[in-house]
Amino acid sequence: MFYRxxxxxxxxxxxxxxxxxxxxxxxxxxxxxxxxxxxIPLTAxxxxxxxxxxxxxxxxxxxxxxxxxxGYAGQLSLGTGAFMGxxxxxxxxxxxFFPDTNIILLVLxxxxxxxxxxxxxxxxSLRIKGLYLAVTTLAAQFFLExxxxxxxxxxxxxxxxxxxxxxxxxxxxxxxxPSATPLTRxxxxxxxxxxxTWLVSNLIRGRIGRSWMMIRDMDIAAELMGIKPLQAKxxxxxxxxxxxxxxxxxxxxxxxxxAEVESFDINHSxxxxxxxxxxxxxxxxxxxxGAAFIWVLPILIRAAPAxxxxxxTAASVExxxxxxxxxxxxxxxxAEPAGLARLWQIGKQKLRVWPFPY
Amino acid sequence: MTMDAAVDTGAVNPDPPxxxxxxxxxxxxxxxxxVSLSFGGVKAIQDVSFDIRKGEVRAIIGPxxxxxxxMLNVINGFYHPQHGTITWHxxxxxxxxxHIAATQGIARTFQNVALFQGMSTLDNxxxxxxxxxKSNFLFQLIHYGPARNEEIEHRRKVEEIIDFLxxxxxxRTPVGRLPYGLKKRVxxxxxxxxEPELLLLDEPMAGMNLEEKEDMSRxxxxxxxxxxxxxxxxxxxxxxxxxxxxxxxxxxxGELIADGTPNEVQANQNVIDAYxxxxx
Ligand SMILES: Nc1ncnc2c1ncn2[C@@H]1O[C@H](COP(=O)(O)OP(=O)(O)OP(=O)(O)O)[C@@H](O)[C@H]1O
Ligand SMILES: [Mg+2]
Numbered sequence: 234m235f236y237r238x239x240x241x242x243x244x245x246x247x248x249x250x251x252x253x254x255x256x257x258x259x260x261x262x263x264x265x266x267x268x269x270x271x272x273i274p275l276t277a278x279x280x281x282x283x284x285x286x287x288x289x290x291x292x293x294x295x296x297x298x299x300x301x302x303x304g305y306a307g308q309l310s311l312g313t314g315a316f317m318g319x320x321x322x323x324x325x326x327x328x329x330f331f332p333d334t335n336i337i338l339l340v341l342x343x344x345x346x347x348x349x350x351x352x353x354x355x356x357x358s359l360r361i362k363g364l365y366l367a368v369t370t371l372a373a374q375f376f377l378e379x380x381x382x383x384x385x386x387x388x389x390x391x392x393x394x395x396x397x398x399x400x401x402x403x404x405x406x407x408x409x410x411p412s413a414t415p416l417t418r419x420x421x422x423x424x425x426x427x428x429x430t431w432l433v434s435n436l437i438r439g440r441i442g443r444s445w446m447m448i449r450d451m452d453i454a455a456e457l458m459g460i461k462p463l464q465a466k467x468x469x470x471x472x473x474x475x476x477x478x479x480x481x482x483x484x485x486x487x488x489x490x491x492a493e494v495e496s497f498d499i500n501h502s503x504x505x506x507x508x509x510x511x512x513x514x515x516x517x518x519x520x521x522x523g524a525a526f527i528w529v530l531p532i533l534i535r536a537a538p539a540x541x542x543x544x545x546t547a548a549s550v551e552x553x554x555x556x557x558x559x560x561x562x563x564x565x566x567x568a569e570p571a572g573l574a575r576l577w578q579i580g581k582q583k584l585r586v587w588p589f590p591y
Numbered sequence: 592m593t594m595d596a597a598v599d600t601g602a603v604n605p606d607p608p609x610x611x612x613x614x615x616x617x618x619x620x621x622x623x624x625x626v627s628l629s630f631g632g633v634k635a636i637q638d639v640s641f642d643i644r645k646g647e648v649r650a651i652i653g654p655x656x657x658x659x660x661x662m663l664n665v666i667n668g669f670y671h672p673q674h675g676t677i678t679w680h681x682x683x684x685x686x687x688x689x690h691i692a693a694t695q696g697i698a699r700t701f702q703n704v705a706l707f708q709g710m711s712t713l714d715n716x717x718x719x720x721x722x723x724x725k726s727n728f729l730f731q732l733i734h735y736g737p738a739r740n741e742e743i744e745h746r747r748k749v750e751e752i753i754d755f756l757x758x759x760x761x762x763r764t765p766v767g768r769l770p771y772g773l774k775k776r777v778x779x780x781x782x783x784x785x786e787p788e789l790l791l792l793d794e795p796m797a798g799m800n801l802e803e804k805e806d807m808s809r810x811x812x813x814x815x816x817x818x819x820x821x822x823x824x825x826x827x828x829x830x831x832x833x834x835x836x837x838x839x840x841x842x843x844x845g846e847l848i849a850d851g852t853p854n855e856v857q858a859n860q861n862v863i864d865a866y867x868x869x870x871x
Contacts, residue, residue, distance in 0.1 A: 435734035439742060440724040443710075447718050450707035457667060458785065459693035459722035468728075515709065 269423055274416055282415035283488075285529060290422040291484045293524040296508040297426075297433055297517060298476030303506075304514035305442060306469030307449025308358050312370040313477050313505040315377035318497030319347040320478025321485040322387045325396045329389060336401035336408050337421060340482040344475035350377070351474020358466045374499055381494040388493075395493035398486050409486045418487040425483060429476060434517055436472065445469050446515075511565055513572025522573040530558055617644040619678075620789060620821055621666065626675030628661055628845075635661040636672065637845040643789065648815050648822045650836035650853075652829075654865060657842040659825045660702055663791045666823070667692040667699050693722060698787030702794045702825075704774045708767040712777050715766055716752055719784025720745040752780050756810060772803040779810060789821045790814065796831060804831065811835060833857070841865070 273286060295317060302308050324343035328336060354373040358366050381387060388396050400410030407413045408421060436442045444465040447455035452462060485492040504527070512523020531554045538545045545553075569576050621643040628636040636658045643649045651659050664670040666677065668687030677684045679695060698719070707715050724745060730738035753759055756776050761769060766777055775795055782790055795811070796804045808831060814820050826832050832839060832853060839856040841849040843865040849856050856862055 432732050435732055435738075439731040439734065439738055440721055440726070441728065441731050443714060443718050444721060446710055446714070447707050447721075450709050451705050453669070453689070454701070454705040454707065455718075456689040457693055457699055458718055458781070459690045461690055 266427075269427075274420065277419075279415045282419045285532060287415070287419050287422055287488045288484075289525055289528050290419075290426045291480050291488055292505065292508060292528055293521050294422075294426045294429060294480035294483065295477055295505045296512060296520040296524045297430060298473045298480060299505050299509045300512075300514065300517070300520050301433060301445070301476065302469050302473035303509060304516065305437065305449065306445035306466065306473075308355070308466060308469060309363060309367040310370040310473070311367050311499070311502045311506070312354065312373040312377070314497045314499060314501030315374040316347045316351055316474045316477035317481025317484060317501065318377060318381055318494070319350050319474075320344055320481035321396065321492060321497065322381065323347065323478065324482035324486060325389070325398075326387065328399065328401055332399070332401070335403050336486065337403045337425070339401075340425065340479060340486060343482040344478035347478025347481070348471040348475035351470045351477070352467050355467050355470030355474075358470065359463055371499075374502060378494055378498060381497065393493070395491050396485055398490050401486075409490075411490065413487075422483050422487050425479065429479065430517055430520075433472075433476070437517070441468060507562060511562060511572055513574030516572065516574035518577065519572050519574030522577070526573065527558065527562075530561070534558075617646055619643070620645050620680060622678040623662075623666070624676045624678070626662075626665060626672045626677065628658075628665060628670055628672040634845050636665070636842075638675070639842065639845070639847045640675075641840045641847065641850055643821060643823055644838075646815070646819050646821055647837040648811070648824060648835050650832045650839040651823060651825045651842065652827070652832055652839060652856075653842035653848075656844075658845040659842055660793055661845075662842070663699065663793055663823070663825065666791060667697050693785065696785075696788035697791065698782040698785040698789070699791040700775070700778045700782050700793060700795055702797065704771070704778055706766045706774055706778055706781070709765065711763050711765055712753070712758060712761050712769070712780075713749065713763065715777055716749045716780045716784045717745065719781040720748065722785065749784060752783050755783075755813070756780050757806075772799050775799070775807065776810070779807075783814065783818075786818075787820060789823065792822060792824045792826075794825050794827065796826060796828060804828070808835060829857075 273282075277286060295313060298316075299310065299313050302310050320340075320343045323346035324339055327339045327343055328334070331339065350373075354370060357369040361369065382394065385391075385394075388394060391397065398409050400412060401408055403421065406417055408417055444455070444460045445468075447458065447460055448462060448465045448469075455465070456462060481497065485496065489496060508523035508527050509520065510523070511526060512521070513519030534554045534557055535550055538550060565572070619642045623642065624640050626636055626639050627634070639658075639662070651662060653659055661670060665672050668689045668691060671686065677687075707718060710718070724741050726737035726741050730736050734742075753762060756779065758773065758776060758780065761773060761777075766774060769777065779792070779795065782792075792811070796807050799807065811822065811824070812835065815822050824832075824836060826835075836853055838851065839849070839853050840847060841856055841859070841862050843861075848861040848865055849859040851859070
């Protein structure tokens with residue numbers, strides 16, 4: 234009754250092509266933005282920022298990156314973790330060479346390196362599809378992990394073999410390192426994630442985004458409409474790996490503070506893949522939902538026994554956690570394979586006709 | 592309504608032919624000479640020659656497995672014939688790729704609808720405009736200036752096609768959910784969005800009921816009349832072929848057995864034999 238577009242007529246194609254054509258969606262978005270940009274910074278404590286909000290933004294961005302490739306261009310990749318690593322190491326080297334440069338700029342620049350690597354490992358996609366492509370991206374994952382260990386130049390020859398994030402400034406404020414406040418780091422990851430989401434949504438509604446979806450849905454017909462498969466696929470790999478790289482750099486510089494090769498292993502690739510599938514392939518909002526769901530749920534489950542006054546060992550909490558999250562993922566995939574975003578759509582559809590469904 | 596909308600879409604071809612010329616007065620756009628194509632042992636096309644002239648509706652008919660679809664696949668560069676030449680506007684073509692055929696103005700629909708299932712009707716037809724969109728990556732990234740303007744400009748064209756094909760109501764529907772007849776219509780719309788010079792239609796009416804066939808016939812005639820688009824049409828329904836086409840090529844077992852006006856072809860003994868299944 235209250236959520237509907239009745240009476241909202243588009244007077245131009247421009248208005249019709251807006252990202253959120255329905256007025257209520259605009260309000261919903263404004264409310265979410267106010268929550269993320271105002272309410273959270275004013276109310277959240279360090280634990281919430283450090284353990285929930287910052288990683289959620291990092292993983293959301295990584296999920297958007299994978300969604301570009303898998304959800305929009307239809308190319309499966311199991312190398313997300315490693316591409317995040319490329320971004321992180323690139324950022325580390327960049328800030329070593331340019332210690333005085335705004336760290337946000339360097340984080341955004343580090344994605345260029347992962348994009349380059351992504352293009353190289355995307356080349357096989359011109360010949361092979363589906364599972365076979367997944368296997369070549371898996372090879373990329375292992376090769377890059379190997380490189381992260383074997384090329385000590387990447388971590389400045391530290392004895393630990395790890396990246397230690399130095400203190401760096403952004404706009405004169407301490408943004409990284411131990412003395413950067415969680416609030417500063419949260420605001421930075423939030424802004425970068427929202428900004429890149431906006432850029433991607435622009436690509437999606439234009440020619441380039443359509444060329445990805447055309448290749449995904451019917452590559453023969455796409456070619457017939459003049460799409461060059463090489464260009465469409467490699468641009469998807471480039472954009473996707475760029476985003477993965479930026480999220481990897483964010484992960485290390487604004488969240489973990491230090492990282493070694495384990496931070497970019499295959500488990501992370503799968504984590505992002507689950508977030509992507511659960512949130513909904515080909516949905517940007519779904520990327521937020523998927524990342525939030527898979528990241529926050531275990532935290533709630535871990536907190537539950539204490540809240541209920543039950544004493545359980547940490548190990549069994551972890552096991553319960555795995556079982557519940559695993560079961561929920563399977564349940565969701567069976568109940569709604571198109572992900573949380575689709576559930577959200579259905580909910581809105583019901584709301585639109587409520588209270589007169591016929 | 593249809594007529595008006597169609598006239599608006601006149602940009603597809605600015606000078607529609609006023610009086611209908613007979614086929615042999617028109618210039619040849621596509622010339623197929625001695626083309627042979629085989630897959631391993633299967634000879635799909637054997638030494639076939641024919642031409643397509645500007646602005647005509649050229650039907651390609653023949654029994655199942657005659658090589659009709661293969662012929663279209665050769666014309667738009669999916670298949671590469673082992674022998675023979677294809678000349679486009681007087682220029683012999685070398686190795687052809689489908690996306691190059693697209694830039695030359697050849698569009699196509701498929702026998703088994705090949706729409707982009709995950710996209711809406713609107714986006715499917717918009718995708719036909721891909722080649723005409725030029726704005727660069729950076730502008731697309733911020734959806735500003737040229738990127739935004741061209742999106743609006745092409746959307747206008749696409750809306751004209753939507754009006755022309757009378758599919759306003761399904762604009763936002765993901766095409767995967769459409770009934771078969773409408774899918775075929777959207778696919779025609781997508782091809783029209785390319786403003787092709789030569790339109791290849793592979794059984795556009797297969798599996799349709801009478802009413803849908805009549806609609807589709809009307810659209811094909813309108814496209815040909817009003818936009819001057821040259822059409823190559825594969826069709827099994829002889830009634831439709833007789834009504835729509837200027838000239839007919841008949842294939843059987845990969846060989847050309849007749850070529851002429853609908854009436855000539857219908858009277859041809861080879862054709863009658865082929866359709867009645869007389870042994871060769
Ligand atoms: N890609 C391919 N690989 C192998 N054989 C093929 C291929 N494409 C077509 N053929 C064969 O070529 C012959 C002609 O097929 P084609 O699809 O062109 O026939 P058609 O005239 O379109 O028939 P229909 O009316 O059934 O659509 C058939 O024997 C078919 O099996
Ligand atoms: Mg066929």
